[in-house]
Amino acid sequence: MITNTWALCALWVGLALAATLLAIWFKISTALSEIVVGTVAQLLIGAFLAQGGLLGNTPWITFLAGTGAIVLTFLAGAELDPAVFKTKWREASVIGLAGFFGPFLGCTAIAYYLLHWSVMSSWLCGVALSTTSVAVVYAVMLELGFNVTDYGKSILAACFINDIGTVVALGMIFSPFTIKTLIFVVVSIAVFIVLPFLTPRFFRKYGGRVSELEAKYILFLLFAMGGLAVWAGSEAVLPAYMIGMVLAGTVGKDHSLIRRLRTLTFGLLTPFYFIRAGSFVLVPALIAAPMTMLILFLAKMSTKAVVVFPAVRLHRYEGKSGTYYTLMMSTGLTFGTISALFGLNHQIISQAQYSYIVGTVIASAVIPTMIANSFFLPRHLLPHALPGKPSERTGQQTAAAGEV
């Protein structure tokens, strides 16, 4: 067992470095790379080098990983575009809530009746598989140019609503409803109302200095509200996401601050979060029962389809556009792993169940997008964003191209 704190820290940061290099070489997201590196490192180091492997439950690692999840969730909430949300809120609410409740109830039922998981494990499974990935959807929207269309804006707004459902369920369903819950809800609502007015004024008066007042202010808010949430038996990522959303129109537009928070998050915090999340995945469990993961994956896809598709058709997205919309809402990554890790930390699910859920979450981040783009791309909705039609141009054009 590694007892030297700095040696253990060097091991984790070294793994984060290796994961980043792999992400750069194979053009995959650092989050996915860190999860995989965490899984493999735990397997190899635990088997051949040191008893206990990466020691993911060491208190300081748990703290850094937890902070990573909180700040990451805050940043995800801060990416909300209020303008998009305002124009499409009614349609997005119907589709987003359908996208949440369908898999939430459906996957819970399948885990309980088909896989014979306990009641609480099944609820946790339902929460973890109810997510959608705003980032995966936004990436595809940008790539195809859908982000400027009503269709694309509607999908993005629905994804946010879907994720709010997941975060609220994670924060509320596993906690007993007591007077503490009531205090948490009342204080949260008061804070969410005050913050958009207070924060910009506070930053204008005291911000813009080397002492990084803004970062400390944000971290204070996240820790304070997270502490209140945990005191009430809830989960710290719930207020983090909400704070991100209410500050999206103000702090979210401060690119310099967001960039500094990203440096802190990617440089130190999220590697601990994702490597830790990966280190708890039991590869032998996945090899021993691959059907469980397949059942969960099909459960997520089918329950999303059964509920989202009719809701989408209701808003006149038919044929390929409806199927594409449905498949896009079947993706998921960050909130799925956050929910699964919450379940494992609170002993709601076993390590084997955690492994199946994380495996399913990763599969759902990749496979629906591939299917959607290969077979259901609604080409008739693609915008013609470039100026000037070909027939209006004269002369020759040379395109010089490059890539990152």
Place this chain on the structure above:
Amino acid sequence: MNVALSMAGDMKAKVFVLSVIRPPEPAESAEFHAVLDEGRERYESSFVPIRERAKEREIEIETDVVVGHPAEQIIHKADTIQASLIVMGKRSHTILHRWMLGSNSERVLKYAHCPVMIVH
């Protein structure tokens, strides 16, 4: 870029400079937005000297930054603007990289609907 500008100057052609940001897959929210911001900033600053050089040679120029798979985006843009020629650089990749991810210049060469010039 020099080759493209030189050819455009000789032929009195318009140059369309396209840069492609390739997001990591599957995208994760904060990382994805960070990649977009960094890519856009980097490319916009790299366009400044290119525009100046084009202005000196009196070449009409347009620039754009798009997101997606590089080869797909280059071919799509060339189709949309009805480009007469695609000029692109070639990167040297390891055998493993080429085997795993392929080469963008080879893909563009294979699927583009117009002549392609690869500059070493």
